[in-house]
Amino acid sequence: MMVVMKEDATKKEIDHVIEKLEGAGLRAHISKGEFKTVIGVIGDREKIQNLPMEVVPGVESVIPIQKPYKFVSREFRHEDTVIDVGGRKVGGDYFAVMAGPCSVETQEQMSEAAEGVDKEGAAFLRGGAFKPRTSPYSFQGLGEEGLKMLAKAKEETGLPIVTEVLDVRDMDVVAEYADILQIGTRNMQNYILLLEAGRTGKPVILKRGFGSTVDELLMSAEYIVKGGSSQIILCERGIRTFEPSARTTLDLTAVPILKNLTHLPVIVDPSHATGKAGLVTPMSLGALAVGADGILVEVHPNPEEALCDGPQSLDIASFGALMEKIRPIAATLGKKIS
Numbered sequence: 001m002m003v004v005m006k007e008d009a010t011k012k013e014i015d016h017v018i019e020k021l022e023g024a025g026l027r028a029h030i031s032k033g034e035f036k037t038v039i040g041v042i043g044d045r046e047k048i049q050n051l052p053m054e055v056v057p058g059v060e061s062v063i064p065i066q067k068p069y070k071f072v073s074r075e076f077r078h079e080d081t082v083i084d085v086g087g088r089k090v091g092g093d094y095f096a097v098m099a100g101p102c103s104v105e106t107q108e109q110m111s112e113a114a115e116g117v118d119k120e121g122a123a124f125l126r127g128g129a130f131k132p133r134t135s136p137y138s139f140q141g142l143g144e145e146g147l148k149m150l151a152k153a154k155e156e157t158g159l160p161i162v163t164e165v166l167d168v169r170d171m172d173v174v175a176e177y178a179d180i181l182q183i184g185t186r187n188m189q190n191y192i193l194l195l196e197a198g199r200t201g202k203p204v205i206l207k208r209g210f211g212s213t214v215d216e217l218l219m220s221a222e223y224i225v226k227g228g229s230s231q232i233i234l235c236e237r238g239i240r241t242f243e244p245s246a247r248t249t250l251d252l253t254a255v256p257i258l259k260n261l262t263h264l265p266v267i268v269d270p271s272h273a274t275g276k277a278g279l280v281t282p283m284s285l286g287a288l289a290v291g292a293d294g295i296l297v298e299v300h301p302n303p304e305e306a307l308c309d310g311p312q313s314l315d316i317a318s319f320g321a322l323m324e325k326i327r328p329i330a331a332t333l334g335k336k337i338s
């Protein structure tokens with residue numbers, strides 16, 4: 001249930017509502033909007049239904065929520081959430097392009113990638129310092145040394161950093177360098193990691209598990225809110241189906257479905273979804289066309305030499321060509337490039 005307070009509700013009235021809910025053994029989650037305060041109620045369904053909140057002073061309306069997730073639902077917040085990272089926006093009317101290599105390899109590689117994607121119009125720089133590799137014998141990333149390289153590339157270009165956190169033990173160090181924390185597909189249901197990512201208060205990109213449903217993705221996002229951050233960007237990155245011709249099947253249907261169910265921005269990762277550089281451009285344009293709020297694309301200055309995911313990485317020139325195709329389509333759809 002959500003308790004919507006009147007526009008002119010006083011602090012005393014809001015506190016009284018919270019006291020009443022807590023007195024009934026329920027928990028209150030406060031969301032202060034520009035005009036109204038909305039109080040989400042968590043707890044036993046029966047207890048919630050028995051509370052006559054409509055008659056409490058300052059309360060405008062009470063809205064029941066049928067879905068298993070609450071705070072990320074459109075019912076809780078009607079307007080799109082727009083996440084502002086140092087003036088670069090994700091959500092609403094914006095299309096955010098996040099680009100960079102799969103993993104941070106050397107300072108030269110990172111600086112060259114950052115300069116290239118910045119010049120071609122990316123708004124964010126991606127790069128993994130902690131890598132979740134399927135094989136434990138593959139390159140695992142440079143760790144904090146890699147984060148420092150990202151920081152230098154940010155200093156050189158001004159591009160905010162998107163980087164993955166794999167483990168709660170690394171949360172503080174990753175959060176120190178990251179402008180947006182990324183939770184990968186394999187960790188979508190690592191609930192402790194989600195709570196800890198929320199605790200940092202940083203924006204979080206939550207990738208859909210390749211074997212997870214849309215509802216499960218939203219429940220995971222709810223954990224991040226529970227942890228303490230509601231700045232969440234959902235990312236469709238392909239799911240496993242019987243079809244082997246691409247790495248996974250990019251579920252573009254999930255984009256408009258999610259945009260209906262949640263106020264959170266939804267982006268698409270065409271690189272990990274397809275595993276093939278040649279499919280990245282068509283699927284990026286598809287993502288834009290179906291209403292995604294951005295893309296997360298792997299770009300490497302020299303894909304042939306990449307230590308990780310070379311076959312799906314665009315070089316700088318192909319990324320530039322992709323941006324050229326994105327601009328007129330975004331303009332037609334009324335989306336501004338972040």
Ligand code: PEP
Nearest residue numbers: 128184185186207237272
């Ligand atoms: C990544 O973006 O670096 C990554 C590993 O993606 P995913 O978690 O979607 O496989």
Ligand code: MN
Nearest residue numbers: 102298308309
């Ligand atoms: Mn990768």
